[in-house]
Amino acid sequence: MNPFSRILASGHAVPPRILTNADLEKIVDTSDSWIVERTGIRQRHIAEPGSALSDLAMDAAQQALDKAGISAEDVDLIIAGTVTADMKFPSLACLVQEKLGANNAAAFDLSAACSGFLYGLHIANSLMQTAGYKHVLVIAAEMLSSMINWQDRNTCVLFGDGAGAVVLGPADDNRGILSTYMKSDGRHHGLLYNPGGSQRPLTHELIDSNEATIHMEGREVFRHAVVSMTDALHEALKLAQIAPEALTLLIPHQANVRIIEAIGKRFKIAPEKVYVNVDRFGNTSAASIPIALDEALSTGHIQPGDVVGLVTFGAGLTWSSSIIRF
Ligand SMILES: CC(C)(COP(=O)(O)OP(=O)(O)OC[C@H]1O[C@@H](n2cnc3c(N)ncnc32)[C@H](O)[C@@H]1OP(=O)(O)O)[C@@H](O)C(=O)NCCC(=O)NCCS
Structure with a gap:
């Protein structure tokens, strides 16, 4: 089977602030040993209130573009998987488009929760075959800390914030998706x-x-x-x-x-x-x-x-x- 597109490069960014299980012990009735035993989680990165998810997403996307040696103006399409965009509308993808200066791209968000990145990859790969896009940024970024109930120990210990991105280009022989x-x-x-x-x-x-x-x-x-x-x-x-x-x-x-x-x-x-x-x-x-x-x-x-x-x-x-x- 010959692939059509491939991942040229990737990037990721997380907020600097780390919230450990010991920190959570001070907020809810939980323990480091319970969290580690039931989930394997020891720490997570949490954004400062008021910070912009589009900044994290832009950072991840810029890293991917730099590593691939692709300029933002050569990006034809930006897909962002997220359920926690900066605002209800416009899309996170459009905000990142502006921050990158990817002025020749179409940009949209997709809502598939934790499946957002792989849904985006599926759609990007398909559109590259059917609509002729050459360079596509697939971004997935989330600030779930903005919708966590910090009094609910069943959920608040599980989630962290961050962003990842890949830039797709044409497949190279048998390397690709x-x-x-x-x-x-x-x-x-x-x-x-x-x-x-x-x-x-x-x-x-x-x-x-x-x-x-x-x-x-x-x-x-x-x-x-x-x-x-x-x-x-x-x-x-x-x-x-x-x-x-x-x-x-x-x-x-x-x-x-x-x-x-x-x-x-x-x-x-x-x-x-x-x-x-x-x-x-x-x-x-x-x-x-x-x-x-x-x-x-x-x-x-x-x-x-x-x-x-x-x-x-x-x-x-x-x-x-x-x-x-x-
Ligand atoms: C959430 C999860 C870790 C809970 O583990 P579990 O083994 O299923 O635990 P339970 O929900 O059965 O709860 C067991 C007990 O631990 C308690 N508990 C829940 N969270 C706790 C916490 N952070 N610290 C201490 N105790 C906790 C519960 O209240 C319950 O107490 P009870 O028996 O007195 O009622 C686990 O169900 C899980 O990971 N589910 C999938 C979540 C997920 O991946 N979501 C995102 C999908 S993309």
Whole structure:
């Protein structure tokens, strides 16, 4: 199977402020040992209130462009996966477009929660084939700290802020995106949601009651995450005609180390071939995969010729995957 597009380069950015489990012990009734044992998370980066997600996204995107040697004016399309854009509208993608000076691009956001990056990759790869785009920025950026209920220990320990980006260009021989896959099941939207929206516009009552924050049925989400990510990885491998043992590295969504381990075991992938950074970043939602991918690329965990699997799961429910030869 000949790929059509490939990842030319990547970048990531996180806010400087680190919130440790010890810090959280002072805010809610929790403990470092509970958080580490149940999630694998030790710390997360949290943005200062009032800071702009578009700045983090711009930083990640600029790094990707610089490494690829592509000027912002050569970008034809910007897709940003996010549920926490700077404002309700216009899109984060348009704000980043201005900050980059990518004046020849079309730009839009997509809402697929933690699946935002891989949904974006799927759409970018498809549009490059059908609409002739040559250089596409796929950005995923999230500031979930802006919608966390800091009194809810079930959710506030899980999430972190950050941004990741890749720039796509034409494939080079057999190096590139071998497959992409995406799927949703809206019947389970009530397992993970934030109700603040057009049906319930922000009122004093909604804010004061802490309602307009993240609500989650943790155990059910966990169960669906394992089933859906297994489906997604299976489908992407099938489409790419790649066996699980041929993967050099698997980068799963960084939500919980127990979910990550369960996926690795189901595909009999050795733990050293499964990338983990959830301990340092927590769950950064859509940004989780491109942050991990950029780390893996810049630290030599991915070498030319390696075949890498990416798989994710998020609110919606949504799930998505991709197989890439670097
Ligand atoms: C949230 C999660 C870590 C909870 O772990 P769990 O083993 O399922 O724990 P439970 O929800 O069954 O709760 C067990 C107990 O721990 C308590 N608890 C929950 N959060 C806690 C915390 N931060 N510190 C201490 N105790 C906590 C619960 O209140 C519950 O107490 P109870 O038995 O007295 O009622 C886990 O369900 C999970 O990771 N789910 C997936 C979440 C996710 O990935 N979301 C994003 C998807 S993109």
